[in-house]
Amino acid sequence: MPSIHGVTCVDNDTVAVISASERNIHLVSLKSGKAVRIIKTNFFSHGLTFTEESFIVCPAQDQMQEVRLDNNTRCIGSNVLETYVASLGNALFFVKKDTHSVVCINKNGDILWTFTNDTDLSGPRCITVDEHGNTFVVGYNSNNVIAIDTSGKQHKILFIRNRLMW
Template sequence: MFGQRFTDYDNNQEKLVGLNSNDETEYAIKLSKSYSAFDLVYIDDKTVAVTIGYSNGKVGVLIVDLTTQKIKRFIDLPDSPFGITFDGESLIWCCTSTAIFRICCTDYSFTKYTSRLMSQFPYIATHGDRIIYTAPSKNTVSCLNKRKLVWKFKNETILKKPGGITVDDKGNVFVVGIESKTIVVISPDGKQYKQIQTEDCGLTEPSTIFFDNRRKQLLITNINSFAHLYDVSYV
């Protein structure tokens, strides 16, 4: 059973922290000072990919072996990577200004998936053939299918500076509003939405989010260094 894995980008921690199922620190993998740690995704139960965002050193993605707790490989990329996800075959990552890319997990070669104007600090998720990503500076969430835009969501009354994004097994999109301090759930077709209250639950500065489809739990992190775990039920 997986525990939780975290990175700390804002505080320049340069480490990957693992918590076990009892929320106890299992390990902290120290990264080189040349690298930051922005986002991560599991490739399998022993391997994660970590994007470094804006870094003092090289630009790319770290492949980290959780068994040896060492960096297994560094993948050089043409632009700073931020949000990253895994569709079962390829790593998919988005950069600040130019495009969305795919990385083959066999030989770690990369190809451009689509050229779309991004924004700073985008996050990305997948569901089936769909790719959903946030554009914080534009206050939008967009959904692509086979490189074509399926829908774009924008409602600045409830969602400002969208950050972390995740998708449940039904295709519902959960997205964090960093500036609006909200969690918004968007329907699979992008036409309906629901706001989840956060401040009453102690989430004053939500930043990233992850949906555990097996446990039906939602993990939401706060910028001020702690996270909340919620059980999700459908009515």
């Protein structure tokens, strides 16, 4: 599988892997290291996450898609075109590189909150969320990692370059 662009945990035994050069999701066994299932898609992908028995996938040239394990696919939101995504239950968290912001939406595409702070977060890239809904984002240009609270209103710089902040 060339050019791997994303990975997410499915369960204790399986991870899902996507590639920007293939139109599918590979389910890989952690025990054997081999694909145990391939879910075909109609698009090349960059980022993905797994929540509530479905994958949220960031196609290379299209809107974010929900791909269910039964192979049903639907668009999320009307204009959600992003590369990095994380999830917690019905909430999806993604970065908007062009506006240096982080957005939290539900699976229907309704915006729950938006975080923007050009000083502390510049060039957002990778994103993850913990079980409490705190969001962690890499600032590529600001060379840091920030934590955003569950409301999207407060944040803290956790890491700058090679220096821990706590």
